[in-house]
Amino acid sequence: MHSSTLFTLLATGTTSLAYTIPANLQAIYNAHKAGTCANPLSGTSSSGAVFCGDIPNAIFLKGSNGNYDNMDVDCDGADDKVGDCSNDPTGFGETAFKDTVQSYGISDLNANIHPYVVVNEPPFFDAQHFGLKPLSVMAIVCNNQVWYGVWGDTNTEPTTGEASISLAQLCYPNDHLTGDNGHGPKDVLYIGFLDPTAVPGKNGAKWNANNVSDFEASIKALGDRLVQGLGTNNGGGGTTPPPPTCSWEGHCAGASCGSDGDCSDDLTCNSGVCGSSSGGGGSAPPPPTCSWEGHCLGDSCGSDDDCSDDFVCKSGKCSVDQ
Numbered sequence: 001m002h003s004s005t006l007f008t009l010l011a012t013g014t015t016s017l018a019y020t021i022p023a024n025l026q027a028i029y030n031a032h033k034a035g036t037c038a039n040p041l042s043g044t045s046s047s048g049a050v051f052c053g054d055i056p057n058a059i060f061l062k063g064s065n066g067n068y069d070n071m072d073v074d075c076d077g078a079d080d081k082v083g084d085c086s087n088d089p090t091g092f093g094e095t096a097f098k099d100t101v102q103s104y105g106i107s108d109l110n111a112n113i114h115p116y117v118v119v120n121e122p123p124f125f126d127a128q129h130f131g132l133k134p135l136s137v138m139a140i141v142c143n144n145q146v147w148y149g150v151w152g153d154t155n156t157e158p159t160t161g162e163a164s165i166s167l168a169q170l171c172y173p174n175d176h177l178t179g180d181n182g183h184g185p186k187d188v189l190y191i192g193f194l195d196p197t198a199v200p201g202k203n204g205a206k207w208n209a210n211n212v213s214d215f216e217a218s219i220k221a222l223g224d225r226l227v228q229g230l231g232t233n234n235g236g237g238g239t240t241p242p243p244p245t246c247s248w249e250g251h252c253a254g255a256s257c258g259s260d261g262d263c264s265d266d267l268t269c270n271s272g273v274c275g276s277s278s279g280g281g282g283s284a285p286p287p288p289t290c291s292w293e294g295h296c297l298g299d300s301c302g303s304d305d306d307c308s309d310d311f312v313c314k315s316g317k318c319s320v321d322q
């Protein structure tokens, strides 16, 4: 059977648990599928994809003309050899941000429970340079649905398009995906958000959930808000998407540069591309934006009314209510 026929049959048969794709995200999916990435942030992976900066305030995996990326199955972390992971050829007993999730009250992420995406680390790609935060919520468009996951593991190899077994089975419940059997077609859109509020932290997700549905439900509201924040003007059907915004147009995240002085605001020049500065404690997040300038995340306030949008006033600073 031709794979697109199979795709359609499955998509129409398994929508009961699915999260419907919001219109703006569907427009983004449609707009960026054709063509190639105008703003590549990495080299090309073994599945033919690059990390791409064409969607403002986001990073996504973009394949060649007509493609996004495939979905390989990852079983790393707690219980890495149970159930559908028993045949995983590459299982590894821990995930990259284990120390952080231990401070959230669990021993490690569990690929059977936590829907996580693997995003690369150097030398292939340094996601944190571009402002993606470990354990931040990501959106995954697959099988005509959207699911939310977290950036939960890393990979130094030039391979991309890898998700935990629980996320793979949410996307493709009827495909018998296992640790050794992934989703081949390059139609999966993985989006990471360059938004400091994309990190749910200890209390913003049910890290000790017993099953994937329970964990997924705990990050849905945050995921929906992040997707909504991508806006509606990312479409543009074939035209070049708008460049990322910052105060010095053409010198924003993803623009090429020779030195820090070529990059707007607090961005620095990393390997020839403007991005957020890396390096531990001192790194400044991108300037927060919101609908009421001067009343955004981190601005000082006396009460909730001093803060834009849904932000609340906590300890004198506008913060995310969670």
Ligand SMILES: *[C@@H]1O[C@H](CO)[C@@H](O)[C@H](O)[C@H]1NC(C)=O
Pocket: 210, 211, 213, 214
């Ligand atoms: C997932 O866990 C929650 C909380 O323990 C429970 O209420 C729910 O029935 C479980 N769902 C599945 C599908 O097992």
